[in-house]
Amino acid sequence: MFAIRVQLIHSLIMRGSFHTILLFTSFLVLNSCKKENPELGIETVIKGHVSDTIRGINISGYKIELDKSWTIIDFAGSRTVSEEVATAYTDTNGNYSITFNYKLKDGESYTWPEQYYGTPYYPEYLQPIKIIAGNTNIVNINAWAPIKLNLNLQILNNNNGPLHVRNVFNNGTYLEAVFIYDQNITNTYSLRSRPGSDINIIFWYLTGSNSNLTTHQKTIPYHTPLNDVALNFIIDCSTF
Numbered sequence: 302m303f304a305i306r307v308q309l310i311h312s313l314i315m316r317g318s319f320h321t322i323l324l325f326t327s328f329l330v331l332n333s334c335k336k337e338n339p340e341l342g343i344e345t346v347i348k349g350h351v352s353d354t355i356r357g358i359n360i361s362g363y364k365i366e367l368d369k370s371w372t373i374i375d376f377a378g379s380r381t382v383s384e385e386v387a388t389a390y391t392d393t394n395g396n397y398s399i400t401f402n403y404k405l406k407d408g409e410s411y412t413w414p415e416q417y418y419g420t421p422y423y424p425e426y427l428q429p430i431k432i433i434a435g436n437t438n439i440v441n442i443n444a445w446a447p448i449k450l451n452l453n454l455q456i457l458n459n460n461n462g463p464l465h466v467r468n469v470f471n472n473g474t475y476l477e478a479v480f481i482y483d484q485n486i487t488n489t490y491s492l493r494s495r496p497g498s499d500i501n502i503i504f505w506y507l508t509g510s511n512s513n514l515t516t517h518q519k520t521i522p523y524h525t526p527l528n529d530v531a532l533n534f535i536i537d538c539s540t541f
Contacts, residue, residue, distance in 0.1 A: 342402030359395030403434035447493035458539040
């Protein structure tokens with residue numbers, strides 16, 4: 302009788318060990334499938350710093366958005382659509398971080414839609430935006446708040462209007478332009494501009510026909526301050 306009990310206990314122990322081994326093996330298989338399943342994507346990080354490097358201040362609350370985009374072709378033609386993948390805001394030190402699962406199908410790409418377009422910030426990316434799956438990708442931004450360039454203008458002999466007025470920085474970038482149609486007028490026009498920078502204030506108009514147009518241009522170099530500024534000019538269009 303004692304031998305039978307010992308054999309029974311040994312059988313139960315062996316059966317329990319088998320169940321334990323089976324459960325452990327199943328866990329390893331399931332966990333392995335979870336790590337290797339491409340549908341889950343690859344954990345990827347985008348982080349960086351946003352500051353106004355001209356004024357030397359960090360920018361908090363700056364919105365960073367990561368989208369996924371692709372092209373749809375149907376009876377209406379082709380169009381690009383996108384969906385938001387992740388959003389982050391910079392902290393009080395100007396830092397942000399986004400963690401997401403990198404997963405793209407054929408024809409899809411990650412895009413970085415800008416939120417501000419010069420109002421209230423103008424962004425200058427300090428390195429190309431290149432997102433590599435599985436990496437910690439760094440995207441730092443110089444986001445400066447434009448100043449107002451208040452131009453007090455006396456316009457004379459604007460006989461071939463409109464007279465275009467803009468200010469350019471960084472080899473041709475400008476935020477906005479105004480168009481003046483009056484032949485003679487005294488008025489104030491405001492343009493956003495880059496603070497603490499060498500800019501060109503440009504006045505120009507066209508003459509001639511569509512097949513033979515001539516550009517007439519007057520350029521005034523100027524170095525902007527860090528705050529709004531008012532400038533006075535007399536612009537006689539007949540002189541350029």
